[in-house]
Amino acid sequence: MITDLPTVRFAGLDPAGAETVVLLIEPELALGSQARAIDKKTGGQLTRAAKSAGFNGKRKTVAEVLGASGVDHSRILMVGRGPSAGASNQGLIDLGGQIMALLQARKSAKATVVAEGASGSLDANDAADLALGLLLRGYVFDRYKTKREEGEGAPVRPAITIAVKAPDAAAEQFERRKALADGVTIARDLVNEPANVLGPVEFAERAAEVAELGVEVEVLDAEAMDALKMHALLGVAQGSVRPARMVIMQWFGAENRRQKPVAFIGKGVVFDTGGISMKPAKGMEDMKGDMAGAACVAGLMHALAARKAPVNALGVIGLVENMPDGNAQRPGDIVRSMSGQTIEVINTDAEGRLVLADALWYVQERFKPKMMVNLCTLTGAIMVALGKEYAGLFSNNDRLATWLEEAGAATAEKVWRMPLDPAYDKEIDTKNADMKNVGGPYGGACSAAAFLKRFVGDVPWAHLDIAGTAMGSNRSDTNDGWSSGWGVRLLDRLVQDHYES
Numbered sequence: 001m002i003t004d005l006p007t008v009r010f011a012g013l014d015p016a017g018a019e020t021v022v023l024l025i026e027p028e029l030a031l032g033s034q035a036r037a038i039d040k041k042t043g044g045q046l047t048r049a050a051k052s053a054g055f056n057g058k059r060k061t062v063a064e065v066l067g068a069s070g071v072d073h074s075r076i077l078m079v080g081r082g083p084s085a086g087a088s089n090q091g092l093i094d095l096g097g098q099i100m101a102l103l104q105a106r107k108s109a110k111a112t113v114v115a116e117g118a119s120g121s122l123d124a125n126d127a128a129d130l131a132l133g134l135l136l137r138g139y140v141f142d143r144y145k146t147k148r149e150e151g152e153g154a155p156v157r158p159a160i161t162i163a164v165k166a167p168d169a170a171a172e173q174f175e176r177r178k179a180l181a182d183g184v185t186i187a188r189d190l191v192n193e194p195a196n197v198l199g200p201v202e203f204a205e206r207a208a209e210v211a212e213l214g215v216e217v218e219v220l221d222a223e224a225m226d227a228l229k230m231h232a233l234l235g236v237a238q239g240s241v242r243p244a245r246m247v248i249m250q251w252f253g254a255e256n257r258r259q260k261p262v263a264f265i266g267k268g269v270v271f272d273t274g275g276i277s278m279k280p281a282k283g284m285e286d287m288k289g290d291m292a293g294a295a296c297v298a299g300l301m302h303a304l305a306a307r308k309a310p311v312n313a314l315g316v317i318g319l320v321e322n323m324p325d326g327n328a329q330r331p332g333d334i335v336r337s338m339s340g341q342t343i344e345v346i347n348t349d350a351e352g353r354l355v356l357a358d359a360l361w362y363v364q365e366r367f368k369p370k371m372m373v374n375l376c377t378l379t380g381a382i383m384v385a386l387g388k389e390y391a392g393l394f395s396n397n398d399r400l401a402t403w404l405e406e407a408g409a410a411t412a413e414k415v416w417r418m419p420l421d422p423a424y425d426k427e428i429d430t431k432n433a434d435m436k437n438v439g440g441p442y443g444g445a446c447s448a449a450a451f452l453k454r455f456v457g458d459v460p461w462a463h464l465d466i467a468g469t470a471m472g473s474n475r476s477d478t479n480d481g482w483s484s485g486w487g488v489r490l491l492d493r494l495v496q497d498h499y500e501s
Contacts, residue, residue, distance in 0.1 A: 023079065253309045
């Protein structure tokens with residue numbers, strides 16, 4: 001079940017008959033042809049209202065006219081587009097999000113957005129980007145609200161028509177964006193779900209729904225993982241009555257099915273109490289989102305398959321619950337990972353890296369991918385370093401790191417490269433085993449990355465620590481919720497730019 005998004009369709013440029021009309025206005029109050037026509041019909045009410053409000057078309061400014069004479073539009077919103085020259089794709093996506101926020105605030109059930117500025121109608125790609133922004137901001141997670149007042153608090157999912165010169169071409173370009181919006185929605189839904197509803201088994205069942213799009217799905221249960229000697233992952237799960245799962249999703253979109261895949265691996269701790277090293281009670285409810293990395297991978301695989309991306313892609317997610325049962329893993333326990341390397345568990349709340357250790361080794365050992373990217377809400381330390389604006393990027397490959405930085409800049413899902421220095425690796429040495437699962441008191445995000453690197457081999461690899469960006473993240477033009485769905489757009493862009501055949 002995917003949360004319903006607002007509906008978007010494309011039609012010709014004339015907005016006649018629309019109850020609510022949104023006009024894109026460029027700086028110095030530069031009007032497009034449709035805006036000029038409406039202004040003329042109303043006897044200049046648009047320009048008079050704009051001047052009275054001090055509106056001149058700058059970004060993120062708005063002027064509104066209600067009940068204008070001479071037209072059948074009950075509401076006209078003039079939204080500052082900013083200068084059209086040099087406008088980016090992300091700028092148009094953000095503009096779409098801004099428009100959706102305005103419509104939701106006014107509870108507009110239907111609206112027509114005239115995708116035209118003073119320099120002419122938006123082209124098909126630009127109109128499709130505008131539509132993507134509308135959908136992303138239109139997300140509302142309210143499935144557990146049994147009562148909604150018709151007035152304040154009721155969700156609004158407007159039906160929107162985008163009036164554009166080439167509606168058929170825009171609709172065709174929009175198909176890829178719709179697949180992407182659905183992938184983001186899946187990731188947001190999974191992170192927003194309460195942990196009593198979404199355990200490892202239920203998460204695996206949700207992820208497996210991507211098989212409907214042609215993705216080949218395999219689910220490993222605890223017995224299968226035990227046979228593979230995934231005792232680092234299973235050690236995290238042993239305190240919970242809910243059994244662990246691993247989901248393997250393979251999309252064969254390249255012409256050659258045997259071509260090496262690009263691989264994405266997600267941490268899926270459906271709830272993290274910290275185990276025996278228990279977290280403080282304050283804010284623990286947010287630990288239902290400790291599977292945001294796995295959620296991103298599930299959403300990404302949906303997006304790639306739905307848009308039929310010409311690439312072989314692999315998504316692997318390790319799903320566990322970390323609980324303080326009498327059978328739970330203890331500080332001081334030593335576990336043997338699938339790689340054969342032994343790990344002394346100093347802190348049971350450093351559990352995500354144990355899950356990823358076996359998942360990363362399994363992927364590089366079985367599938368021999370051309371590259372791997374893992375995502376995880378791994379450390380609070382990364383938020384100390386970067387806040388909630390950037391995800392931490394660690395990589396053993398400069399080219400892959402650069403490509404991720406470029407994709408982050410293009411999608412506003414920003415990453416900042418952090419060091420993988422031998423000094424951090426030395427911090428996880430221990431006299432009792434091959435390594436321990438935590439380092440010293442400082443640089444915790446870096447020593448965690450060094451831990452993961454021991455399970456990667458020679459494969460080009462990047463680790464994204466998304467603790468600050470995936471849940472409880474900063475609000476933006478395209479996201480007004482607790483779960484951002486962070487990473488789906490970033491990785492889709494990475495694949496599109498560099499790995500599609």
